[in-house]
Amino acid sequence: MxxxxxxxxxxxxxxxxxxxxxxxxxxxxxxxxxxxxxxxxxxxxxxxxxxxxxxxxxxxxxxxxxxxxxxxxxxxxxxxxxxxxxxxxxxxxxxxxxxxxxxxxxxxxxxxxxxxxxxxxxxxxxxxxxxxxxxxxxxxxxxxxxxxxxxxxxxxxxxxxxxxxxxxxxxxxxxxxxxxxxxxxxxxxxxxxxxxxxxxxxxxxxxxxxxxxxxxxxxxxxxxxxxxxxxxxxxxxxxxxxxxxxxxxEAENKRNTVQQHMNELRRYFVEQITQKQLPITVFEHPTDQLPQIVGCLVHGFEGQYVMLHCNRHGIAISTGSACQVGKQAPSKTMIAIGKEEDEAKQFIRLSFGVRTTKNDVETVVSVLEQLQKERMST
Known part of the structure; x- marks a missing residue:
């Protein structure tokens, strides 16, 4: 997985x-x-x-x-x-x-x-x-x-x-x-x-x-x-x-190398969804951004549905903080930054780690693309 x-x-x-x-x-x-x-x-x-x-x-x-x-x-x-x-x-x-x-x-x-x-x-x-x-x-x-x-x-x-x-x-x-x-x-x-x-x-x-x-x-x-x-x-x-x-x-010794890898993975993800013109909004601060956390809105789908779709394809993502799992309320962060409740429920979070590869990123983008194609065909 x-x-x-x-x-x-x-x-x-x-x-x-x-x-x-x-x-x-x-x-x-x-x-x-x-x-x-x-x-x-x-x-x-x-x-x-x-x-x-x-x-x-x-x-x-x-x-x-x-x-x-x-x-x-x-x-x-x-x-x-x-x-x-x-x-x-x-x-x-x-x-x-x-x-x-x-x-x-x-x-x-x-x-x-x-x-x-x-x-x-x-x-x-x-x-x-x-x-x-x-x-x-x-x-x-x-x-x-x-x-x-x-x-x-x-x-x-x-x-x-x-x-x-x-x-x-x-x-x-x-x-x-x-x-x-x-x-x-x-x-x-x-x-x-x-x-x-x-x-x-x-x-x-x-x-x-x-x-x-x-x-x-x-x-x-x-x-x-x-x-x-x-x-x-x-x-x-x-x-x-x-x-x-x-x-x-160990984290401190590898910090610079790991963070460089995280930045590369984030850029690659954004490039991939942009090239494929997927209706996904990625949230990021222009300068003050932790690269390994990629918060997104997948337009047209509730976050829980996207998470379960990814899980069926062997990919583990989340719909926000693990401490909020099981609660039906939309992401508090999305509401706080001005999103309406229905839009906020479309939130998913990808978060990268030391074992994450570009192939992993390509796979999740492919699965998200497939989700959009299924929607278009129905």
């Missing part, structure tokens, strides 16, 4: 898998235990913490490991909101965030916080003027994703960070789709907190991390938590974290 859903999840790399197996054998101890086996596990954890921190230009003591990107978003946002509520109860996020961010913001609204969802332009990029207008003396936290998981638009984090730093407002970003793909510098972007995940970069599922600026206050989500400095309860997944770190280092 041709797999074109890398934005949802990736297969583990051979190196990450080997490290997981070896770590599970040798470092099975609880990293909080005081005996030698526990100490060995903790020492490995310390190395991983340092290496992950270096990849985002952060500090070792700012890394807290989690069960993945969703938990990282939830814990980061809740812990920051409650730590700073003495200053105000206003939070700002965007209309195109991941479902986990919208969910925790909705929960905080029920708990007495006020949330503003700033709009985006037709490319899916945050309206900076709207963001600045939304800031008040009560604003304590802004959470803006680094790149959209459905269309791959990259947000101007540095510009946002500079604005928020002047106003001394805490800045969090969901960097799950960008970590290991494009540079993330928490200091240059003035980020106080970010969320990252393992299974988006060829590491194991069930592992992620939050980077929290050590100089920024955060509130313990569950009282008397001892693991991860009180940030997250539960025994730390040392083998998973070692494997995640391996995958992250």
């Amino acid at each position: 041709i797999y074109l859903d890398y934005a949802a999840s990736t297969p583990m790399s051979e190196e990450a898998l080997a490290v997981y197996v070896e770590s599970a054998k040798k470092y099975f101890g609880n990293a909080s235990s005081l005996h030698d086996i526990g100490t060995a596990a903790n020492e490995l954890l310390t190395i991983c913490r340092k290496q992950i921190a270096q990849l985002v230009s952060g500090e070792e003591k700012g890394i807290y490991f989690t069960s993945g990107g969703t938990e990282a978003n939830v814990l980061a946002i809740r812990s920051l909101a409650y730590a700073h509520r003495h200053k105000g109860k206003h939070i700002i996020t965007s209309s195109v965030e991941h479902a986990s961010v919208h969910a925790v913001c909705a929960q905080l609204e029920q708990e007495g916080f006020t949330v503003t969802y700033v709009p985006v332009d037709r490319f899916g990029q945050v309206d900076m003027k709207a963001l600045e207008r939304a800031l008040t003396e009560e604003t304590i936290l802004v959470s803006i994703q680094h790149a959209n998981s459905e269309i791959g638009t990259i947000q101007p984090l540095k510009q946002i960070g500079e604005l928020l730093k002047k106003k001394q407002i805490v800045f969090h970003s969901d960097c799950v789709q960008t970590f290991g793909k494009i540079p993330i510098d928490v200091k240059q972007f003035h980020l106080d907190s970010i969320s990252i995940s393992s299974h988006k970069i060829y590491g194991p599922k069930g592992v992620g991390a939050v980077y929290m600026n050590p100089r920024v206050r955060w509130h313990m989500s569950l009282p008397n938590t001892t693991h991860e400095g009180g940030f997250r309860p539960g025994t730390v997944n040392v083998p998973g974290i070692a494997s995640f770190t391996t995958a992250a280092l």
Whole structure:
């Protein structure tokens, strides 16, 4: 089967898998235990913490490991909101965030916080003027994703960070789709907190991390938590974290080569559908685009039908974020960029990975072309 859903999840790399197996054998101890086996596990954890921190230009003591990107978003946002509520109860996020961010913001609204969802332009990029207008003396936290998981638009984090730093407002970003793909510098972007995940970069599922600026206050989500400095309860997944770190280092080493390949695949896809004059609209920002995520409208068909048609032909694509699968509502990103509901339901997402080839692209274009021909003949 041709797999074109890398934005949802990736297969583990051979190196990450080997490290997981070896770590599970040798470092099975609880990293909080005081005996030698526990100490060995903790020492490995310390190395991983340092290496992950270096990849985002952060500090070792700012890394807290989690069960993945969703938990990282939830814990980061809740812990920051409650730590700073003495200053105000206003939070700002965007209309195109991941479902986990919208969910925790909705929960905080029920708990007495006020949330503003700033709009985006037709490319899916945050309206900076709207963001600045939304800031008040009560604003304590802004959470803006680094790149959209459905269309791959990259947000101007540095510009946002500079604005928020002047106003001394805490800045969090969901960097799950960008970590290991494009540079993330928490200091240059003035980020106080970010969320990252393992299974988006060829590491194991069930592992992620939050980077929290050590100089920024955060509130313990569950009282008397001892693991991860009180940030997250539960025994730390040392083998998973070692494997995640391996995958992250591997992604960083290959980043330039891989991204060049992603750009080539994207250009080739656009060239192919243009040459064949297929009624498909590809969404992309002119300059700030994550190339491996290709969001499209296949005019005349609902996205679910296109996805099932591709699946019958041995191609795996999606109709948006995997966290929204099964919901009948149209893509929130499509609605946010101004599409009507019926048009938004025509959305599909292709996402490329290291194993994707030009032949794979040709095959999916051929299948999409066949779909159009079938429609014309009926």
